[in-house]
Amino acid sequence: MNNLKKLEVPFCNTTIQAIEHNGQLYVSMRPICKNIGLQWGSQYNRIMRDEVMKTCVFIMKTQLDGDIQNRDIVYLPLxxxxxxxxxxSTKKIKPELKDKLIKYKRECYDVLYQYWTKERFEFMKEINKLLFEFHYEKEGASQAGRILSNWKRIKPRIENKLHSLMNQSQLQLTV
Incomplete structure (x- = not known):
């Protein structure tokens, strides 16, 4: 436990206890379940059935105040x-928290919508702008490359003709 740092994290107008482990914040799930009136065993099973959450769970054995034996404390990344x-489900929490959870869920829906529409739209607009610029400049470079290649091909012919004409004009002056 000496490499863990205990912290308090603001969350939904309250404070929850957290720990820092390997540079990431984790919260103890049992107290959160208790505070909103959920049965811990059911929620633990729900976490362990979830394909994403179960891979992120951090379980630590610790001795709680007054306990003789060590207990597993289940932490989930914040x-x-x-x-x-x-x-x-709002049907499974304390009645006095139902309105707060519904409000929270509405905010989650709005945040997800904003993320997948407005913010993603702006992001995709910027990507499309850069792609257009990239292809425009690439086409310009390709044209410049063709012009340079053509110049390298015709330059010796023009120089030879120029030298030849200059040599002829000098010959005519001396005659």
């Missing part, structure tokens, strides 16, 4: 907490 909470 970055996964929104996805987990978004999947919580």
């Amino acid at each position: 970055s996964m907490l929104n996805g987990w909470l978004f999947g919580v």
Whole structure:
């Protein structure tokens, strides 16, 4: 536990306990479930069934105050907490938290919509602009390359003709 750093993280107008492990923030899931009225065992099973969340779980054995034996504490990356909470049914939480969770879910829908539409649209617009510029400049470089290649081919012929004419004109002056 000496390489873990305990922190408090602001989340949805409250503070949750977190730890830093290998440069990433993790939250203990059991207290969060308890605070919103969810059964921990069911939520643990739900996390472990999820193809993404189960790969990110960090389990640490620790001795809680007053306990003789070590217990498993299940941590989920803070970055996964929104996805987990978004999947919580409002029918399974404390009634006094239902409105707050519904409001949170609406915000999640809006944020996802903004991400996949507005922000992605601006991002794709910038990519398309750069692609157009790239192809325009590439075409210009290709034309310049063709002109240079043509110049290399005709330059010796023009120089030879010029030298020949200059030599002829000098011969005529001396005669």
